[in-house]
Amino acid sequence: MELDLDRINYKANQSKLGNLFLGFFEGLFLDGRVRLQEIEALIKWVEQYPEAVAVPHFESLYDVLLKAVEDPEFLLAQHQEVQAHLNIFKNSKYFKEHTSDVQRLHGVLAGLACDSDYTDDEVLGLNAWLERHDYLKADPIYKELLIALNHVRVLNRVSVDTKEVLRLTLSKYVQLNNFGLPQIAVSSSKESQNPDFYHGNVEILGKTICLTGASDRYTKAGWKEVIEEQGGIFKDDLTKTAHYLVICNKGNSSWAHMSYGRKFEQALKWQKDGANILILTEDDFLKFLEGK
Structure with a gap:
């Protein structure tokens, strides 16, 4: 029986996008609030990856997002509803722990970086996320983040230097000045x-x-x-x-x-x-x- 590779790849990419968006929402909520600039970034992500709307169990989440497009304050007021939809996806058959969590991590970073500002609470929230998912320690990006946030764990506070190290780490994978979208194209320019x-x-x-x-x-x-x-x-x-x-x-x-x-x-x-x-x-x- 011949394998339908296009269909297999489509399903795999759908799963990646679902996990990425799951992490992106988590990144937005790291500090327990959502800024209007972060909502603009979320809308930009949907424009960039429209196929993610078809990910199973994400329909209801996008209904919430569409309401937020019309009224940005809506998402600020509906954190708990959004979190409930995220939990539904995490408990579905489309979510596979470990593999999905690595992909979620990349989304979390984008959600953190999309407004080009890292509050102390966001950095502490990221460190807490890493501690809850320490079984990802073999992942190279996870290891980099542990090193970048070492002083947070030692001193239990966030310094200016730590934020700068984190910014440099994120810039390898995320477009800091473009809504936290992935670094896809590869350049050898100094910038x-x-x-x-x-x-x-x-x-x-x-x-x-x-x-x-x-x-x-x-x-x-x-x-x-x-x-x-x-x-x-x-x-x-x-x-x-x-x-x-x-x-x-x-x-x-x-x-x-x-x-x-x-x-x-x-x-x-x-x-x-x-x-x-x-x-x-x-x-x-x-x-x-x-x-x-």
């Missing part, structure tokens, strides 16, 4: 450099290279051809022995959870375990392919 990316010399001859995401420059077959022409070894699947993981500029619409996908997260994990995988952007990689 948007991810510190996890490698910016040094690249050796292609005899090296194993894996790509993730979509590219405007080449198809997958095209990348394979240009890499092998220069003596590199193209691999579709990432392994611990790979030398480079290239993050393609166009990104991938299914990267709804604000990192650069599972290959990126796996590479980070293997790096911390001692593997010599270097992660770089398509732009930086192409400089060496073209000899520039």
